[in-house]
Amino acid sequence: MKERIHDDQKVFTSGKNLDNADIAVILVHGRGATAQGMLQLAEELPEAAYLAPQATKRTWYPQSFMESREKNQPHLDSALRKLGSVVDEAASGVGMENTFIMGFSQGACLASEFAASNPQRFGGLILLSGGLIGEEIEDFSGDMEKSETFIGCAENDPHIPLDRVNATERVFGDLDADVEKYVFEGSHHGITDHELERASEIISGN
Numbered sequence: 587m588k589e590r591i592h593d594d595q596k597v598f599t600s601g602k603n604l605d606n607a608d609i610a611v612i613l614v615h616g617r618g619a620t621a622q623g624m625l626q627l628a629e630e631l632p633e634a635a636y637l638a639p640q641a642t643k644r645t646w647y648p649q650s651f652m653e654s655r656e657k658n659q660p661h662l663d664s665a666l667r668k669l670g671s672v673v674d675e676a677a678s679g680v681g682m683e684n685t686f687i688m689g690f691s692q693g694a695c696l697a698s699e700f701a702a703s704n705p706q707r708f709g710g711l712i713l714l715s716g717g718l719i720g721e722e723i724e725d726f727s728g729d730m731e732k733s734e735t736f737i738g739c740a741e742n743d744p745h746i747p748l749d750r751v752n753a754t755e756r757v758f759g760d761l762d763a764d765v766e767k768y769v770f771e772g773s774h775h776g777i778t779d780h781e782l783e784r785a786s787e788i789i790s791g792n
Contacts, residue, residue: 738767
């Protein structure tokens with residue numbers, strides 16, 4: 587029986603209604619954060635339907651994303667199912683090619699794992715201070731059909747090793763995503779103005 591850890595958690599929304607939107611953006615929060623907090627980013631992003639799922643106890647999975655996948659189960663599988671259900675909801679309204687996934691920190695890790703496990707033509711993938719999950723990265727195969735993928739992180743992020751950021755870039759390149767990596771100086775674990783600008787450009791198609 588599947589553990590329903592995150593299944594019944596609320597999905598918060600802002601911006602346009604899916605019925606009247608051309609694009610949808612899914613915002614995935616980090617450890618200890620909230621969906622409402624992520625929705626505040628929508629104020630600095632283009633007009634769209636914004637959907638932000640909430641993790642149980644504000645955490646998608648309990649251990650570091652660099653631990654083995656087994657140590658983060660069953661939370662990880664439940665989190666991936668929850669994100670998948672929100673992606674499907676958004677895509678049912680605007681199409682997968684107009685559905686964007688944007689995550690920060692633990693949310694970026696979850697978003698990267700979901701996209702690599704379900705490669706297809708997304709509107710875009712925006713990963714801020716995160717990377718693929720596991721002590722060792724899984725073998726992924728498929729075609730993201732040049733989906734625009736932005737990966738941003740500090741060079742000395744205290745939570746996200748640069749080696750994993752680089753490895754994540756390589757995996758998405760192998761999945762035929764159109765990948766752009768941005769590494770900024772320092773040890774800041776946060777979202778920069780440049781990252782928000784690039785996110786806006788990707789979402790608006792500029």
